[in-house]
Amino acid sequence: MDKPGDNRILHLMTQTSDILIVGGGLNGPVLALALAQTGHSVTVVDALPQDTRAAANFDGRGYALALASQRMLAQIGLWNALAEHAQPMNEIKVTDGQVGQGPSPFFLHFDHSEIETGPMGYMVEDRYLRRALLSALEKNENITVLNERRVVAQTTSLDHVEVTLDTGDTLQARLLIGADGRRSGTAQRAGIKRTGWDYNQTALVCAIEHELPHQGIAHQFFMPAGPLAILPLTGNRASIVWSEHSQTAQDIQALDDAGYLNALRPRFGDFLGDIKLAGDRFTYPLGLTVANSFVAQRIALVGDAAHGMHPIAGQGLNAGLRDVAALAEVVTEATRRGEDLGSPLVLDRYQQWRRFDTATLVAATDVFNKLFSNNNPLLRLGRDLGMGLVNAMPGVRRNFMREAAGLTGDLPKLLRGQEI
Structure with missing residues (x-):
């Protein structure tokens, strides 16, 4: 792993791991830790320098x-x-x-x-979460982090995926994860289209x-x-x-x-x-932006690479962590059964688990934004009365609270605080 302040160029030739994650923000490192915990070898490619990620000053986020x-x-x-x-x-x-x-x-x-x-x-705060992630990645022997590297090409075959870095070196894995944001290069190179609007x-x-x-x-x-x-x-x-x-x-x-x-x-x-x-x-x-598919041949998308929504309910990162927890569980269980962790059958389980929940959440944030971000007097009256009614109904109110706490739906084990 590159150390803070270490700008040496690593000439890797070809490095192989079980899983390759593109994106060193938040979802990618969390997924790397979850998968490494269950014995998988993971490589994370991050375009930013490590010292940028590790900055200790409070920037407001x-x-x-x-x-x-x-x-x-x-x-x-x-x-x-x-x-x-x-x-x-x-x-x-x-x-x-x-x-x-x-x-x-x-x-x-x-x-x-x-x-x-x-x-x-x-x-x-962002600074504490990122520094905790960097420290945990550095200590985990199953994880390799490549800082200041960009993926410029990717190819898939029946049994592996290969990416080419901007250094000319190549990486191989059985599964490629795109955790590289709303403009995911991983998704674009895989031909995955997006649906959405400004x-x-x-x-x-x-x-x-x-x-x-x-x-x-x-x-x-x-x-x-x-x-x-x-x-x-x-x-x-x-x-x-x-x-x-x-x-x-x-x-x-x-x-x-x-x-x-x-x-x-x-x-x-x-x-x-x-x-x-x-x-x-x-x-x-x-x-709003949603990938038309969360998977392709030996490729899966998580977080903003799969879906980006309005922050009206504060669910962006939480939705990404649901992806991470579901994918880690699907991949780990497949490995334990002796399955090919990058096979279409395995990846389809992940997509089925997350697709409906994501579509529901994206639709809800879109509707709430359109309902509340206006000054129509009739809509204002209706939403005010609706909030007052919900607030007066303890059972309904508790359901909303459980939703806000992320405790509803078909939760992966990690989100229940359980080992995979």
């Missing part, structure tokens, strides 16, 4: 991990390094309203005490410090231009994911920090006292 995702990270040995930096999400409050007018009197309030499973999830919305992402304690409460405030998520971090800090029409977002991002805060304050309100920026500011264009 954080992730909302559902309870099921936290259980998975614990099962593959990551949670001990993350627990002290993780902020439990004990409550979620969902409201509707307009800028400067405050929230509607109708709302949804989820309290973790109603489902008796602990917090509904945890907020973890929302003409952009997410403004930052972190803030605030005067008053957040009490572990996550807020989702729906406004006509898009939702504002206020997600608790450790201390008196919160992660902000703020959706606006793309041109408005571009104009806001171009402001200096003072102007940016002046745009945020009437949307945020004063319930946490005065606020100031902590870390960097980012923007992400929002759209």
Whole structure:
């Protein structure tokens, strides 16, 4: 494995492993750890330098991990390094309203005490999650990580897949995993098409410090231009994911920090006292994109390479980790039965497991965004009354909480906190 600061070029000629993962973000390394834990040899190809991934400074980014995702990270040995930096999400409050007018009197309030499973999830900063992943990868003898390498070609045959790197070296494996994002080169080279559309919305992402304690409460405030998520971090800090029409977002991002805060304050309100920026500011264009197939010959896609959705429910990373858990289980069980882990029969099990769940989640986020990101008075009345009705029905409310915690559906073993 390349060490931090080591820029040597490795001349590999041809290296062979059971599984090759393209993409060193989050889903790829988690999958590598899950597969290595069950005895598979794994190679991860990452386009970025390792020291970029390992940066210790706080840049404002954080992730909302559902309870099921936290259980998975614990099962593959990551949670001990993350627990002290993780902020439990004990409550979620969902409201509707307009800028400067405050929230509607109708709302949804989820309290973790109603489902008796602990917090509904945890907020973890990007820097801690990435460093925990890098450390675990480095210590695992079944995993080889190639940093600053790009795949430029791939070919598949009946019994293996081969990729060519930008160094000219080649790698062989029995299965190739694309964990390389919404513009997945792995999917493109395999001829997998995508379906989707642009929302003409952009997410403004930052972190803030605030005067008053957040009490572990996550807020989702729906406004006509898009939702504002206020997600608790450790201390008196919160992660902000703020959706606006793309041109408005571009104009806001171009402001200096003072102007940016002046745009945020009437949307945020004063319930946490005065606020100031902590870390960097980012923007992400929002759209829906789903691969028409999650598999091809000796190839499987996970995470954003398979599906990218609106962050309205904070399910992007959690959906990717569901892919990872399902694929790790399917591949491991196939190996134990003596099957070819890259065969069409094996990969079809993965696709069948994840395809319907993903389609349902993508459709739900799309509908919710269209329903809430508008100022139609009839739709506003209907959704406000709907939230009030759900909030008044404990059984229905608990079902929504279990969904938010990632505890519903046909869960892979890792998401239940069990060994494969």
